[in-house]
Amino acid sequence: MHLDHDRRGAVGGSLVDGAGLPSPSSAAESGPRWQSPPGTPAGPPPTDRALRVGVGGPVGSGKTALVAALCRVLAGRVRLAVVTNDIYTTEDADFLRAAGVLDPVRIRAVETGCCPHTAIRDDITANLDAVEDLEAELGRLDLILVESGGDNLTATFSYGLIDRQIFVIDVAGGDKVPRKGGPGVANSDLLVINKTDLAPLVGADLEVMARDAAAMRGERADRPVLFTNLRSDTGAADVADWVLAQLPSPAHPR
Numbered sequence: 001m002h003l004d005h006d007r008r009g010a011v012g013g014s015l016v017d018g019a020g021l022p023s024p025s026s027a028a029e030s031g032p033r034w035q036s037p038p039g040t041p042a043g044p045p046p047t048d049r050a051l052r053v054g055v056g057g058p059v060g061s062g063k064t065a066l067v068a069a070l071c072r073v074l075a076g077r078v079r080l081a082v083v084t085n086d087i088y089t090t091e092d093a094d095f096l097r098a099a100g101v102l103d104p105v106r107i108r109a110v111e112t113g114c115c116p117h118t119a120i121r122d123d124i125t126a127n128l129d130a131v132e133d134l135e136a137e138l139g140r141l142d143l144i145l146v147e148s149g150g151d152n153l154t155a156t157f158s159y160g161l162i163d164r165q166i167f168v169i170d171v172a173g174g175d176k177v178p179r180k181g182g183p184g185v186a187n188s189d190l191l192v193i194n195k196t197d198l199a200p201l202v203g204a205d206l207e208v209m210a211r212d213a214a215a216m217r218g219e220r221a222d223r224p225v226l227f228t229n230l231r232s233d234t235g236a237a238d239v240a241d242w243v244l245a246q247l248p249s250p251a252h253p254r
């Protein structure tokens with residue numbers, strides 16, 4: 001398989017056959033240290049409340065761009081709301097409101113005042129309050145996206161807050177990032193590798209990233225890897241399809 005710089009694909013899933021990929025690099029060959037033990041993938045989707053999907057990843061990887069893209073695709077198809085997290089501001093919520101991707105009343109900002117991972121993993125109270133407030137005010141929802149503040153490769157969500165988690169990394173840091181591993185790269189329900197348009201500028205090899213991500217994640221069909229270029233929305237529809245596939249039943253109209 002050849003991944004050109006503007007093409008999205010998947011490994012560990014059904015969208016791209018990883019059979020033609022080069023063999024794992026030596027770093028990945030030693031085996032993922034963060035791979036989920038058998039039996040710990042996300043459970044069945046809830047049927048009595050909205051599906052909660054966390055979007056996490058390093059600073060600037062494209063989490064807000066992905067949430068905006070998902071809102072553009074999904075807002076007309078499901079009853080959707082968004083919670084954003086920033087440390088000291090409401091920057092991401094303000095961006096989404098200004099972009100007009102979702103009715104502003106459906107967007108709630110959490111100011112964590114602390115390291116982003118604390119608010120999505122250690123003390124999830126503020127985020128749970130925001131999610132429950134949205135559900136109380138807006139009535140039955142199908143989907144709530146919870147965007148974490150930008151953190152690092154160790155930051156993942158508590159499954160007490162969300163039902164599925166998307167981890168977003170980007171190409172700008174070089175093609176070494178997937179083989180550095182960490183729980184987001186190895187264990188997230190969906191790994192998104194964004195900014196494929198920057199690959200030629202930073203000398204990143206997308207095939208290496210695909211191969212190392214697959215090695216870290218164990219090439220599980222239920223936990224794919226998708227490549228995106230959110231400058232041009234390339235791949236966003238595939239992420240949206242993955243999100244829709246997590247819902248318990250056919251999406252309700254808004």
Ligand SMILES: Nc1nc2c(ncn2[C@@H]2O[C@H](COP(=O)(O)OP(=O)(O)OP(=O)(O)O)[C@@H](O)[C@H]2O)c(=O)[nH]1
Pocket residue numbers: 057058059060061062063064065066092148149150151194195196197198228229230231232
């Ligand atoms: N070239 C390029 N730029 C992108 C892409 N996706 C996002 N960006 C830009 O990258 C910057 C950071 O994007 P955000 O979506 O704000 O990233 P984030 O992960 O939400 O950032 P934090 O919340 O600060 O951690 C912005 O200037 C985006 O316009 C992409 O696919 N390609």
